[in-house]
Amino acid sequence: MDNVRLLDRAYNPWALLEAFQQARFADATDFGATAVFTGTMRDFNEGDDVAKMYLEHYPGMTLRYLQTLADTAKQRWSLNDCLIVHRYGDINPGETIVLTAAWSAHRGAAFDACRYLIEDLKHHAPFWKKETLANGDTRWVAENTPG
Amino acid sequence: MDNVRLLDRAYNPWALLEAFQQARFADATDFGATAVFTGTMRDFNEGDDVAKMYLEHYPGMTLRYLQTLADTAKQRWSLNDCLIVHRYGDINPGETIVLTAAWSAHRGAAFDACRYLIEDLKHHAPFWKKETLANGDTRWVAENTPG
Amino acid sequence: MINIKYFASLRESLGKQQDQIPCPSPCTVEQAWTQANPDTAPPEHILVAINQEYASLDAALKSGDEVAFFPPVTGG
């Protein structure tokens, strides 16, 4: 079961989670806690209306980086599993960009691991956002907001 | 849109989240971050195999307590909204007991609020778990594990 | 009158889920307990709610109040 996925089109994060959990934990009743984060494209940023976004990435390095990140989290918190899903390419406001999730016996580990996944990803995974504003101007997002 | 719900039968947390988000934020693109926690019934606890569980609560006080909790979280973190769903009655291993979620412009607020909801609920919402072990014995769960 | 409710393990150990007692004014939560359960001290970690909001054992009751006693909660 792939626990790291790059997608080039819109996806339903809740349906994806349901399918993953069903396939991965079909008859398992040994995890008590699931923590999930989803990041959704907003239609404003730094005071401007944003019409759409292009998400560039570094094919090859991206999957490799995220898989190492997922493996690290699983070891560090003894997770049952974790999941990272990230879009690339053209994205519209309201669409889900990123999903991180962690399954554990205990809620502290699930929360900490889920948050670690998104924080590390935001600081290190090779993605770059280019916004197209409502007035047609384009700009590269300079840096991520603090967590 | 009710953001606090008590359910007496099994539910699909992901389908519920999808429906809530659809109804509550249909055309909204002003939240960037969603944090979710689900607690699932395990088939073991304190070294014993658990066959099923009965979740007693204090009708009247429960909803009232959880609604105040949700309102408090929304104010404290400027959330777009939050959601609390909790089972009561008979529960089987693998079924989702509790769901907390928070929608915000920023991920820090979403994570902090979601975790606050589940921690506070675990310490104060009037629910009590009675386990039936694999050998037929029943026992009240004495206390919650630390977060 | 004061309406008393008991929950979970406390309900089972007392063998009853509710009591109704007269309300001598003034009357604290602890006095209501003693009146309803003269032979049993309130358990050490007991929790109290008056009209469905958390309260302490020395809070004052008035006629018509619903007071609930229950053990530490274990939801979530």
Added chain:
Amino acid sequence: MINIKYFASLRESLGKQQDQIPCPSPCTVEQAWTQANPDTAPPEHILVAINQEYASLDAALKSGDEVAFFPPVTGG
């Protein structure tokens, strides 16, 4: 040979997405940059990857390596 890749705003400002340069041994990442971009200093917050793993400007390259230069990341 060394294969160089550029991403995002850096790719746009340089007007190219890749370079291929000979590999004099020894050769650091910074020397490879200068050889490919003699008139442009590397931007202050530039990030570097060698064969798709993060590295520093003074890391050593060998023939056949893929070195990537890119600005701070903004995913998630």
